[in-house]
Amino acid sequence: MIKAMPKEKKSIYYQSFHQYKKPRRIWPIVLLCITALIGALFTLNKSYAQRLNNGEISRHASLPNEVGSGQLFFNEQGAMGNTSKQPAYNKSALLINSRASFDINGLIAKVTVEQSFLNQSDNIINAIYAFPLPENSAVNQLQVQIGERKIIGKIMEKAQAKKVFQKALKTGKKASLVEQHRPNLFTNKIANIASKEQITVTLTYYQHVEFKHNVFSLRFPMNITPRFQPNKATDEQNLLRSMAEQLAFAGSINNQQNIQLSIALNAGVPLASIKSPSHDILTSPINQHEQVAKDSVVSHPMSVKLRHGQTKMNKDFILEWQAASSTTPQLAIFKEEVNQETYALAMLLPPQPSPSASKKNLLNDELESHFTRQITFIIDTSGSMQGPSITQAKQSLLFALSTLSSQDKFNIIAFNSSYTTTFAQPQPVNALNLETAKRFIAQLQANGGTQMYEPLARALTVPQQEDTTINQVIFITDGAVSNEQALFKLIHQTVNIPRLFTVGIGHAPNSYFMRKAAQFGRGTFTHIGNVNQVQTKMTELLTQISQPALRNITLQFQPLHLGTIEQYPSKIPDLYLGEPLLVAIKTKMMPDSIQVFGELANQGWHQEVLLQKNQQHIGVSTVWAKAKITDLLDGLVTGNDPDTVKQSVLETSLQHQVISPYSSFIAVEQTLHNEESSDKKSQLRASNSTPFPKTAIGWQAPFFSGLALLIFSLYWQFRRAQRVSA
């Protein structure tokens, strides 16, 4: 190497080069390695964090809903002198009897669970009863019988519940700890269960029946999958955590135990099949209604039981039923009379394919009578959409374009502080226009403010073409708006409004605004929280709205004058394939019949259902009350007086025993009990689970390593210069 170097010119530079040859060869390499390492570390760190953030939502969404079936966990007070840090509530009491009955009316099921446990030990025990609730359900009745004692759960006004609780404490009664820890786990603490005493827990909740791919289904959790996340690391929560960890062991005991199931199924429409993919079942018509309903269109209520009377509690019970095929929509009316008022629930079922026919056939048939559509897409390109949100939005839009049919017309509006449209007027779907639209989408970038009034106003006032054309607006946004009021007003006041479908993008879209806007615009709200969901969610939405099965739906009652009629939703949306439509009504007098009118693609449609005097469908009033409470609470945002709203919400909540923000679920012991109660007050409250935002820039580490690197290189150069000059 030295040989290869020119020896003639011995410049200072050359000298220095040779003098420090050795260290120079090592240091750059070391330094470069360090830099590369730091660089790699940060890229890795960042991409890992990103992955975490992306994965967060999907992981939460995919968490199983059930913890297990109803369980009673206890700790033995006498045996607490244990040295180990074993959690207290770690054994499950002997379950001696379990029974569950279901009253299914259309899309609601009232579920009553009755379970009896026995304290096998020789000690007095404290226990926690835990029951995994299905999604979208809340307990509204609870009764615990412990020997002579009785604990009854009720929904009360918050302030009153507090008073009752205090009073119960003073008088030596026991108020029970009733909490819904996760939205889907119900727990109830029961203290002082004597040796060999029996506890019977009766629990009632309402559950929504699932409807997917034209199959109704209901699931009752009986399987053990120990998952539990305490919200806060209080002692109580720790106990519950360990309790949940112990579920697996408890499960092995429970698996050996039996449960009886009885189901009264009133689907409201003629059924093609009833089956259970999980268990062996027997079905039979419920006799008393058989003759009455023989020649009417109303289907027979069916009774479903387990073939062997009971079953081991080792897997979830699933019941599925399917309506008989029909080419037109079907109407079912459910009715309940409470306090001389009539509550009715109208369920419109879209046309059903026959189980053997494939989906394609249905679509082909449908094409004969086709509504032509005029679709306006509005896409939010404001600064808050930056990052994955705008990517998702663009993807959804491109996907949506690919689903348009050649008879449709379309336009795209993009907005931030101002708005731009792809075309001046909606254009027919053809290759050229699609190409233009794709180019338009490709150049969209997220920055600027959110001024959605004007683009929305423009989309909503697109002139209606012909009578058979339906106008649809698909609004893709993260809903970061502040002038909600003005927007609602706009949507509310537009005459002949197109159907408005809102698509919420990102971690925390303003779902209130979007749900409400869709409701006013008689459409639906879809939330896409994760890039991976774009395809499925958009497919679902677009297929569904591609063909309305029935539109301009109105209700009529016979006789015409029934006094005040309260109806939710007040604006009835269109009926789409694949999703039943529910309208809840309250009337002072019972109508003789309810008629529903609507428009099919090529003709009018109507159906009438006669109401029977002595027929009760349990749960109808609850559905109505829930709808009313939601409606009243929404009034808060549109500027209604908070006190009036609170008053009306409370009234409804207490009368129908439906939980609301102003009421609490409290369980109080009914008979006197001598011992001091140590239970803390607690209330069942609606809690909202939200994913965490990203809250770190991560600038310090690269900054300081950069600084270190700089100092080092300067020092190194300085040293070199020193040596050279020396």
Place this chain on the structure above:
Amino acid sequence: MLALKLLRMLDVKTSLITTLALGLIAHSAWLPTKAWLSSQLISYSWHQSKHSTQQIMPWPWADTHPVAKMTIARLNKQLIILQGVDPTTLAFSAGAMHQYSHLTHSKPFVIAGHKDSHFSFLQELHMKDIISLTNKEGKNQLYQVEHMEIIDSEEQTLQIIEQDPSLILITCYPFNPLVSGGSLRYVITAKLIS
């Protein structure tokens, strides 16, 4: 003379490293600088909008606006809270979640901020500290720190009780500057006291 000498000393490799170092510094310093600069603009727009009914944007193309001012007297700290918790907004200042950004007696107020810029002072917050929030209309509410916890965002979501009028502050954890992008979150709950 010395400078000239130094300049002559520079060879390609060392200057490459120096450039790299400077680049790294500039890149990482960009966000905190932006954070600092924007907070000046934001506090200006806050003072402006306090006297008007209209929303005044901190800068014309902003996609967010100030909703409240947070004051912690003990730490002599003031911060303007923006609307929204999307990454763009959080780069400018701490932000309030859309559905929980109204100062009322019946709903929670939830604020998130970066642990290494606007919300770095959360590590100095103690139990029983008083936090004051003032909205644009001049309405003021006092909160007292009651609860501090570290939550793994991979394992659980944030549970917000809809009708609990608490103030919830969220930032990343640990505050150690060398760790970032982890899943831990520092959550402070302060109860409404007035």
